[in-house]
Amino acid sequence: MKKECVLICWSGGKDSSLALQAALQDPALEVGALLTTVTEGYERISMHGVRRELLLQQARATGLPLEEVRIPVGCVNAAYEEAMRAVLTRYQARGVSRVIFGDLFLREIREYREKNLARIGMSGIWPLWLKDTKQLAHDFIGVGFRAILVCVDPKQIDPSFCGREFDEALLKDLPSSADPCGENGEFHTFVYDGPIFQKPIPVRRGEILERDGFWFCDLLSERAAERI
Numbered sequence: 001m002k003k004e005c006v007l008i009c010w011s012g013g014k015d016s017s018l019a020l021q022a023a024l025q026d027p028a029l030e031v032g033a034l035l036t037t038v039t040e041g042y043e044r045i046s047m048h049g050v051r052r053e054l055l056l057q058q059a060r061a062t063g064l065p066l067e068e069v070r071i072p073v074g075c076v077n078a079a080y081e082e083a084m085r086a087v088l089t090r091y092q093a094r095g096v097s098r099v100i101f102g103d104l105f106l107r108e109i110r111e112y113r114e115k116n117l118a119r120i121g122m123s124g125i126w127p128l129w130l131k132d133t134k135q136l137a138h139d140f141i142g143v144g145f146r147a148i149l150v151c152v153d154p155k156q157i158d159p160s161f162c163g164r165e166f167d168e169a170l171l172k173d174l175p176s177s178a179d180p181c182g183e184n185g186e187f188h189t190f191v192y193d194g195p196i197f198q199k200p201i202p203v204r205r206g207e208i209l210e211r212d213g214f215w216f217c218d219l220l221s222e223r224a225a226e227r228i
Contacts, residue, residue, distance in 0.1 A: 003030035006125065007067070007091060008100040010034035012045050012058055013189040014140055014147050014166065015102030015128060015181060020062070021143075021196050022127035023100050029125075032096060033065040034058075035087065037080070040070050048151055048188045049216045054201060057221060061197035067091075081116055089120055100125045104133055104183045137171055137180035145194035148205070149187045152215045156186040163208050163217035190219055 006029055010016045023029050036055060037046040045055055052068075059066035069083050088099070099117065101124055103110050110126065117123055128136065140147075147166040152159055157178050164170050166189050171180055178186045193200035206218035 001028070004028060004098070005030050005032040005094075005096050006098045006100055007031070007033055007035045007088075007096060009102070010036045010066075011048055011102075011188070012036070012050055012055055012191065013048060013102075014145070014191060015104065015183075017102075017145060017147075017191045017194060017196060018136065018140060019100050019102035019127050021194075023125075024196060026127075031064055031100075032091065033067040034062065035067050035069060035099070037069045037071050037083075039073055039075070041073050046071060046075070048190065049211075050150055050190050050219060051221070053221050054190065054203065054219060057201045058191070058197075061199055061201055063198060084116065085120060088117075088122060092120060092122060097121070098123050098125050100127065102128055104128050104136070104181060105130055106183060133179050133181040133183060137166075138168075141167060141171075143195055145191055146200070147189040147191040148203070148217065148219065150190045150217050150219060151188040153185050153187065154210075154213075154215055156184065159208075159210070159215040161187060162215040163205050 008020055008023060008031055023031050038052055039046045043052040044050055067087060069087050071080055071083050099122060101113060103126060113124055149161055149164050149166060152162040157175060174180065192203050202222040203219045204222060206220045208215065208217045
C-alpha cells in the first residue's frame with residue numbers, strides 16, 4: 001500500500017511531538033516534512049522563543065526534512081496566512097493534501113486552521129483531538145519524552161515554572177486551574193528527548209527573562225553554551 005505523504009505543523013513542543021509519534025506509528029502515513037514558523041531577526045521558533053539552532057538539531061534527530069515558514073517580528077494574521085499559503089501550495093503541487101496538527105480541544109483554533117486549509121483545497125489531521133489532557137501528560141512522560149518549559153504565561157501560572165522539567169513533580173505542582181498540557185496557553189515546551197528522536201538534543205538552561213508579558217527560558221545547545 002502506497003503511503004500518503006503529509007506535513008506536520010511542528011512547534012518543537014510536547015503536543016507536536018505526540019502528534020508526530022502518532023503519525024510515525026500510522027502505517028498509512030509518511031511524514032514529508034516538519035513545518036515550523038520562525039521569526040526573522042530573532043531566529044527563534046515563533047511564540048516558543050526557542051533558538052533556531054535547537055530546532056535544526058530536533059529535525060536532524062527525527063531524520064525528517066525541516067520546512068521553515070519565515071515570518072516578521074510582530075507578524076499579523078494576514079502575513080502569517082500568506083507565508084503559510086506560499087509553503088503549503090508548493091507542497092500541494094507535489095501531491096500533499098493534508099497537514100497534521102497537535103491541537104487538543106480549542107475549537108476556535110481548529111476552525112481557524114481548517115478554514116485556511118480549505119481555501120487552498122487542503123485539510124487537517126488531528127491525532128490528539130479531545131484526548132484527556134491529564135492522561136496525555138502522564139503518557140508523554142511515561143513513554144520517555146523529556147521536555148522543558150520554555151515559555152510561561154504569568155497570568156495563568158507562576159513564572160517560577162519557567163525553565164522547569166516537564167515531569168511528574170511539575171504536574172503535581174501545577175494549579176488546578178491549569179491544563180496539564182498547557183492547551184490554554186499556560187506554557188509551551190521544548191522536547192529534547194523521546195521515542196521520535198534518534199538521539200537526545202543536548203541543551204543547557206540559560207537566562208530566564210520577561211518579554212512582552214511572558215516569561216522565557218533561553219535554552220542553549222551545549223556547543224553554543226561552550227562558546228559563551
